Amino acid sequence: MSENVDATLAPQRLGPPRSPISRLLESRLIGWVALAAALLAPFVTASPYSLNVMTTAAIFVLLASGLNIVVGYCGLLDLGYIAFMAVGAYTAGIISKSFELPLLFTIPAVLVMTILAGLIIGAPTLRLRSDYLAIVTLGFGEITRITANNLSVTGGPSGIFGIPGLLKIGGLDVENPAVLYYLTVLVVSLFVLASARLGKSRLGRAWRFVREDEDAAEAMGIHTYKVKLLAYIFGAIWGGLGGVLFAAHLSAVSPQSFIFLQSALVLMAVVLGGMGNMRGVVIGALVISLLPELLRDFASNRYLVFGLLLVVVMVFRPQGFWPARGYERERATVDVDPPAVATEQGR
Amino acid sequence: MTAVLEVKDLQVAFGGVKAVDGLSFSAHEREIIAVIGPNGAGKTSAFNCITGFYRPTSGSVRIKGLETTGKRPADIAAVGVTRTFQNLRLFPDLTVLDNVRAGMHLYGGQNWADAILHTPRFKRSEAMYTDEANYWLDFVGFEGARGVPVRNLSYGQQKRVEIARALARKAELLLLDEPAAGLNYSEKQQLLVLCGRIRDLGTSIVLIEHDMGLVMELSERIIVMNFGREIAVGTPAEVKANPAVIEAYLGKDDEGAQSNGDA
Amino acid sequence: MTQLIWDGLFVGSFYALIALGYSMVYGIIKLLNFAHGDIYMLGAFIGFALLTSMGGIPASLSLGALLIVLLVSMLITGGAGVLIERLAYRPLRGAPRLAVLISAVGVSFSLEYGIAAIAGPNPRAYPIRLEGGVFEVLGARASLPQIVLMLIAAGLMVALNFYIQKTSTGRAMRSIALDSNASLLMGINVNAVITRTFFIGSALAGAAGVMAGAYYGKIDFLMGFIIGLKAFTAAVIGGIGNIKGAMLGGLVLGFVEAFGSQWFGGQWRDVFSFAVLILFLTLRPTGILGERVTERM
Numbered sequence: 018m019s020e021n022v023d024a025t026l027a028p029q030r031l032g033p034p035r036s037p038i039s040r041l042l043e044s045r046l047i048g049w050v051a052l053a054a055a056l057l058a059p060f061v062t063a064s065p066y067s068l069n070v071m072t073t074a075a076i077f078v079l080l081a082s083g084l085n086i087v088v089g090y091c092g093l094l095d096l097g098y099i100a101f102m103a104v105g106a107y108t109a110g111i112i113s114k115s116f117e118l119p120l121l122f123t124i125p126a127v128l129v130m131t132i133l134a135g136l137i138i139g140a141p142t143l144r145l146r147s148d149y150l151a152i153v154t155l156g157f158g159e160i161t162r163i164t165a166n167n168l169s170v171t172g173g174p175s176g177i178f179g180i181p182g183l184l185k186i187g188g189l190d191v192e193n194p195a196v197l198y199y200l201t202v203l204v205v206s207l208f209v210l211a212s213a214r215l216g217k218s219r220l221g222r223a224w225r226f227v228r229e230d231e232d233a234a235e236a237m238g239i240h241t242y243k244v245k246l247l248a249y250i251f252g253a254i255w256g257g258l259g260g261v262l263f264a265a266h267l268s269a270v271s272p273q274s275f276i277f278l279q280s281a282l283v284l285m286a287v288v289l290g291g292m293g294n295m296r297g298v299v300i301g302a303l304v305i306s307l308l309p310e311l312l313r314d315f316a317s318n319r320y321l322v323f324g325l326l327l328v329v330v331m332v333f334r335p336q337g338f339w340p341a342r343g344y345e346r347e348r349a350t351v352d353v354d355p356p357a358v359a360t361e362q363g364r
Numbered sequence: 365m366t367a368v369l370e371v372k373d374l375q376v377a378f379g380g381v382k383a384v385d386g387l388s389f390s391a392h393e394r395e396i397i398a399v400i401g402p403n404g405a406g407k408t409s410a411f412n413c414i415t416g417f418y419r420p421t422s423g424s425v426r427i428k429g430l431e432t433t434g435k436r437p438a439d440i441a442a443v444g445v446t447r448t449f450q451n452l453r454l455f456p457d458l459t460v461l462d463n464v465r466a467g468m469h470l471y472g473g474q475n476w477a478d479a480i481l482h483t484p485r486f487k488r489s490e491a492m493y494t495d496e497a498n499y500w501l502d503f504v505g506f507e508g509a510r511g512v513p514v515r516n517l518s519y520g521q522q523k524r525v526e527i528a529r530a531l532a533r534k535a536e537l538l539l540l541d542e543p544a545a546g547l548n549y550s551e552k553q554q555l556l557v558l559c560g561r562i563r564d565l566g567t568s569i570v571l572i573e574h575d576m577g578l579v580m581e582l583s584e585r586i587i588v589m590n591f592g593r594e595i596a597v598g599t600p601a602e603v604k605a606n607p608a609v610i611e612a613y614l615g616k617d618d619e620g621a622q623s624n625g626d627a
Numbered sequence: 628m629t630q631l632i633w634d635g636l637f638v639g640s641f642y643a644l645i646a647l648g649y650s651m652v653y654g655i656i657k658l659l660n661f662a663h664g665d666i667y668m669l670g671a672f673i674g675f676a677l678l679t680s681m682g683g684i685p686a687s688l689s690l691g692a693l694l695i696v697l698l699v700s701m702l703i704t705g706g707a708g709v710l711i712e713r714l715a716y717r718p719l720r721g722a723p724r725l726a727v728l729i730s731a732v733g734v735s736f737s738l739e740y741g742i743a744a745i746a747g748p749n750p751r752a753y754p755i756r757l758e759g760g761v762f763e764v765l766g767a768r769a770s771l772p773q774i775v776l777m778l779i780a781a782g783l784m785v786a787l788n789f790y791i792q793k794t795s796t797g798r799a800m801r802s803i804a805l806d807s808n809a810s811l812l813m814g815i816n817v818n819a820v821i822t823r824t825f826f827i828g829s830a831l832a833g834a835a836g837v838m839a840g841a842y843y844g845k846i847d848f849l850m851g852f853i854i855g856l857k858a859f860t861a862a863v864i865g866g867i868g869n870i871k872g873a874m875l876g877g878l879v880l881g882f883v884e885a886f887g888s889q890w891f892g893g894q895w896r897d898v899f900s901f902a903v904l905i906l907f908l909t910l911r912p913t914g915i916l917g918e919r920v921t922e923r924m
Contacts, residue, residue: 094728141909147724148659149908152859156901159856167894211480218479218486219472219493222458226466229455236415236449237533238441238470247476277852281732288729318744324736331730332718345459345511 047296048210055202059195068194069266072201074306076262079205081286081302082212082295083255088284089293089341090216091248092228093143094151097158098283101253103275104134105260107165110177110270120265121184124258131257132250139249143242158280166272176271183265192268201262208255213295215251216341224248225293278320285323289330291337300339366429367392368444368537368568369414374423376409376592383409385592386423391537396559396569398579401589402612407572408450410589411539415447416440428536442470446533448526450541450572456515460506463514463525464497467532500528504558520551531562538562540571544578556582580604588612631885633767639881640780644835645858646865646873647787648708648828654804654868655824658716661731663832664855665738666704668848670833671840672742673700678754690775693755693841697779700837701830708829709822717818735855743848750847753840776838783831784874791870796823804868853897860904866914875915 058071084098108130109123142153165171172178182192183200215221223244226234231241264270282305290301305323309316330337369391376384384406391397399407412418414425416437424433432440446467454463473489501510504524508517514525523543530538543559544552552575559569559582573579579586580600588596588603590612596603603609645667652660677696715734719727759771791797799820803810811817839854840846857880865876880900887899907914 088725092723092725094725096732141905145908145912148728149863149912151661151728152659152856153905153908156856156860156904159853160898160901163894163898167898214480214482215476218476219469219474219489220476220479222462222465223469225458225462226455226469229457230453232417232437233449233453233455234466235417235437236441236447236453237466237529238438239466240436240438251476281736284729284732292725318740320736320740321744324733324738324740327733327736328715328730331722331726331733332715335719335722335726344513345461347461347509347511 051299052202052206055206056199059198063195065194068198070307070310072194072198072266074303075198075201075205076259076266077283077286077306078299078302079208079259079262080256080283081290081298082205082209083252083259084283085287085293085295085298086212086215086224086255087248087252088287089291089298090221090224090228091245092147092224093245093248094147094154094284095249095252095280096151096155096277096284097138097161097280098154098252098256099275099277099280100138100158100161101131101134101256102260102263102279103161103165103270103272104131104253105257106264106270106274107171107177107260108257109261109264110180111170113181113264114177114179117181119181119184120261124261127257127261128254131253131260134257135250135253136246139246143245143249155277155280158275158277162272162275165275172271174272176269176273178269178271180264180268180270182268183261197265201266204258204262208258209295209299212251212255216293216295220244220247282323285327288337289326291339291341293341294337294339297337297339297341301337367426368395368428369570370424370426370429371410371414372424372426374410374413374425375421376406376413376418377421382592384413384420387589387592387594388423389587389594389597391568391570393536393568394563394566395585396563396571396583398583398586399570399572399589400574400576400579400586401595405589406592407589408541409592411447411541411570411572414440415445415539441533441535444535445537445539446530446535447539448523448530448541448543450545452519452522452526454514454522454526454529457513459512460501460508460510460514460517460525461494461497464500464528464532465493467500467529468493468496470533496532497528500532501525503531503561504528505554519546520548523547527558531567536567538567538569540569540573542572542574544573544575552578629765629767631889632882633764633769635882635885636878637773637777637881638884639861639878640777641835641839641877642854642858642861642880643874643877644780644783645832645854646861646877647784647870648832649858650862650865650867650870650873651800651824651828653862654870655800656716656720656807656821658727659731659859660716660828661728661855662711662734662738663828664851664853664858665735666708666829666832666851667836667839667854667858668742668846668851669707669738670700670704670836671846671850672746672751672836672848673703673833674837674840675746675751675753675846690757693757693837697834697837700833704833704836705826705830708825708832711829712822712825717821735852739848739851746848748848750845753844753846755841756844757841772842776842779834779838783834787827787831788870790827796820800824856904857900860900860907862914863904863907863912864914866916869914869916872914872916879915 055075059068080098080102084095087093087095087098105127108127109120112118112123112126113120138154138157142150145153166174183197223234223239226237226239227241227244235241263274286302286305287298289305290299291297309319315322367390371390372388374384374387375382387406387410399410401407409418413420416432416435416439419434424431426432427440427443427445430443432443455466473492474486478486478489498510504527506521506524506528508521514522517525527543544555547555556578563569583600586598586600586603587594588609595608595612596606598606645663648666649660649663652658652663674696677699678692681692711734715730716727719730757772757775761768761770791800799810799815802813802815803817803820807817861876861880862873863876864879865872865874880903883903884896884900888896891899
């Protein structure tokens with residue numbers, strides 16, 4: 018009975034990984050490097066085509082960072098994530114067009130609508146088993162798209178076009194592609210940062226506890242249902258804002274942009290990059306959105322390749338290429354004094 | 365003495381099987397109670413009822429005088445109960461420190477806006493989380509790396525982490541489900557000392573345990589269960605002498621009189 | 628009214644045929660085989676390739692040719708199902724549920740866009756179309772092909788039910804569904820049974836694909852997506868993991884859709900059936916025939 022506690026039987030790899038590449042990727046600098054690269058990119062190529070591609074990629078990064086909250090942190094498989102983007106884009110488009118408002122002013126309404134959508138989808142389904150949840154979210158995604166396709170307020174199959182720009186202040190015209198690109202990069206980096214910070218907070222830990230073991234999390238006083246719903250709502254907000262940027266970028270919204278394929282692509286970005294690891298997710302999103310543009314031959318068969326890659330990655334690296342690291346720095350010295358709070362036991 | 369835990373006429377049935385059939389007991393402040401009994405006697409089922417993982421068929425559970433019967437586990441934990449599980453239920457991919465931080469979830473000191481903005485309050489709260497997690501790991505005598513995934517640790521170390529996680533909740537009532545299972549002799553001795561220190565913090569302990577040596581030395585009262593019912597209760601000496609207990613453990617016809625050892 | 632019932636019955640028997648595969652696999656390894664709808668699509672395309680390679684078929688022989696093609700396609704899709712299980716699901720047995728589900732999404736994608744790469748992304752016209760007289764039965768218009776296809780579907784389901792209830796493999800399947808570890812200890816070759824389950828489920832879906840191609844006359848690489856979702860709905864309605872439930876669920880969904888599109892308009896048909904799915908999952912996740920299980924930790 019007592020042999021199985023021999024410490025030498027424990028796996029030997031106790032320290033953090035030490036390869037130079039992983040150290041580089043895990044340094045604090047990498048975020049700034051990525052931001053600088055994004056800001057400098059228009060100086061390398063600023064054709065309307067490349068600006069279009071880069072803006073789309075930036076929006077895609079935002080979506081992936083939002084889905085990462087739901088799938089990566091909380092472990093809830095959402096196969097209809099694009100529906101939140103649809104809700105955001107349609108809300109922004111309809112309001113700004115009918116009231117002749119810049120898109121910026123529609124954001125409060127977009128927040129309300131996406132949070133509502135998150136609640137409507139999440140509240141009845143988050144008690145379900147994870148695989149049921151996946152298919153129900155898929156169903157919701159399709160319902161959203163078909164509804165947009167059938168209603169007249171959403172413009173039916175042709176959608177809404179001629180949406181006003183984000184903002185117009187004096188001479189600064191945000192409809193200029195370069196200005197819009199910079200604005201998008203700014204917004205996206207702030208939200209990526211926010212989502213990374215959420216992941217390293219009390220709420221972010223609660224999401225991981227729920228992902229790892231719901232019963233144990235409950236026993237520690239974590240209201241798993243509420244915590245899951247919060248993951249959904251945050252994911253919905255990220256998606257909704259992605260929708261606003263999308264509407265600003267294309268100045269048109271139509272149901273074809275919100276097919277299942279789009280949800281699946283965002284999911285692939287999260288999974289291939291590394292579930293729960295925001296840096297990996299950003300890289301995954303950039304690879305998925307930019308690679309087909311860079312490799313033309315690859316573009317025609319990209320979905321087949323992505324599909325096969327998904328299986329291969331799951332079989333060989335179920336946490337994704339670059340998963341969230343399970344290591345953290347430890348204290349340098351051993352505390353001698355117990356913390357004040359801990360000693361006043363029993364209150 | 366006030367009762368931290370009061371269980372009255374607790375019943376749980378799965379289909380036709382009554383796992384717990386009319387169990388009543390109470391635990392007082394700074395008391396260590398052991399629940400013993402043969403496998404399948406309903407001990408863990410009773411624990412799961414107290415902590416809200418099973419919904420009792422009938423009966424009531426009161427914790428610190430508050431009715432908690434039928435509430436969900438998280439709400440019951442918030443009232444002031446914490447527990448460990450029979451088979452380790454840690455968060456395997458998360459670090460040792462994060463596992464212990466789970467126990468502190470109810471002591472927030474930060475919200476999501478603090479986290480996004482990295483406010484001073486957030487930094488204070490995170491520092492508190494880390495300090496306290498380290499404190500409780502020290503308290504249980506955890507030696508070893510704390511920034512690594514808990515799945516890399518040995519079984520004995522993982523058991524300590526689970527107790528540290530439960531202690532970090534700082535509840536008045538601690539339920540331990542077979543804390544000594546799989547531990548060697550010296551580790552059991554350390555557990556004995558640890559339980560005493562936990563009690564000195566002002567915490568009542570109810571534990572399920574099969575190691576009779578440990579139970580006799582540790583507990584002030586012992587509740588013996590069989591077939592979902594309490595068949596005896598008393599001090600270790602009383603229980604040892606109780607004929608019903610001997611019967612439950614050794615069978616009616618005391619033929620071979622095989623030692624129950626630490627069965 | 629009778630027309631609606633007849634239409635529901637017809638579409639429902641397709642759903643039932645596909646739902647069976649979903650339900651069997653789920654019952655045995657608790658895996659939601661997301662790619663199952665795409666096996667149906669694969670069946671349609673294999674049938675297409677076989678019929679095209681046979682050259683021109685006189686209309687009088689079309690039913691016989693169809694039956695042969697049906698059988699061959701079933702064998703091939705069954706084999707494909709087995710291959711998918713070996714490559715994409717078996718290595719992940721015991722892995723977190725999330726990983727297996729994502730792998731299944733990957734398989735679905737690979738099948739869809741693999742076929743698109745081979746056969747082209749545009750819809751293809753099926754080389755044969757079943758033709759036959761139209762009858763009036765109790766006020767409903769039913770065509771001969773409809774009746775033939777429904778008979779084939781019913782025959783397959785009866786055969787399956789016999790297989791599960793009466794043969795030793797069927798018994799092994801049922802025992803694995805109850806407890807796969809205990810079955811392993813009792814000497815059942817669990818892997819072999821899972822392989823067989825995938826074969827049968829995929830073959831049935833493939834049969835449905837060929838039949839749909841022959842009946843509707845048009846196939847494309849995304850045709851399995853919506854129908855996969857519908858079949859899952861049918862499986863859930865009937866009680867997932869339950870063979871008879873899957874058949875019942877298929878028929879119920881067929882009726883629900885027929886009446887739903889009558890009342891709300893055809894463009895809302897899919898919305899209506901997904902709403903039914905969500906309703907069932909939230910209110911009665913065990914379906915009509917599923918039994919409630921007390922969950923123990």
